[in-house]
Amino acid sequence: MxxxxxxxxxxxxxxxxxxxxxxxxxxxxxxxxxxxxxxxxxxxxxxxWINPPRTRQPWRLLPFFLRVLGDIVIANLQVSRRILGSMDDLQPAFVEVPLEVHDELALTLLTSIVSLTPGTVSADLSDDRRRLLLHCLNVQDSAALVAEIKARYEAPLLEVFPCSA
Incomplete structure (x- = not known):
């Protein structure tokens, strides 16, 4: 009932x-x-609601979202400093992130989080949903950026949402 x-x-x-x-x-x-x-x-x-989201350990979302909020604040400060500084120091680039997340809600959260973090924006999701194309304002090391996104954002989402292919 x-x-x-x-x-x-x-x-x-x-x-x-x-x-x-x-x-x-x-x-x-x-x-x-x-x-x-x-x-x-x-x-x-x-x-x-075609497929209601299923979660494992949903309580893990609270510290994750707190981390995301902190990252947004820090990224705002970093982007402000870079924009107010010399524009010659910026190295914009497109970066492709391979994805392990396949759940629709988890994908939506990941792309939204990346876009909400200043300095990055989700530009495209491949048709097979296995790669996310990002545009970044300043990229020193694309491999390090991919590793950071996978560790800070994708890994916690994989813990919460059952994302089997």
Whole structure:
């Protein structure tokens, strides 16, 4: 019965919390409205969820997202320093990252994270979804960049999402 009313309980909880933060009001009425939205939106969008995401150890996402937020802040500072400095020092390049991630949600998260980190943007995903083409503002060593992306972002996603080919 609960699975029928809450097909995606984490989504419902997230919608409730986002609603409360958006309205910046924690009154009982807003809790009730947020809970109603948290139940209705997943129920109404249930037909759009072709393959609901499966996770292993979802609690590992919290430290991962905290790392991503830290990386975004640090990358903002680095990009600002490089842009305000000499433009001759920049070495823009396209870099191809081979992927082990195959889950759709994990791929979406990985490409979004790379694009959210200043200085890099996901330019293309190969048709077989095994290579991600990135445009980077400043590349000193492309192999080191690929290794860093795989270690910092792809490896934690592989731990959380079952990504068998």
């Amino acid at each position: 609960i699975a029928r009313c809450l097909p995606h309980p984490w989504l419902s909880l997230t919608l409730l919390l986002v609603w409360l933060l958006l309205v910046n009001d924690f009154s009982a009425g807003q809790w009730l409205l947020g809970a109603l939205l948290g139940v209705l939106i997943p129920l109404l969008s249930r037909v759009l």
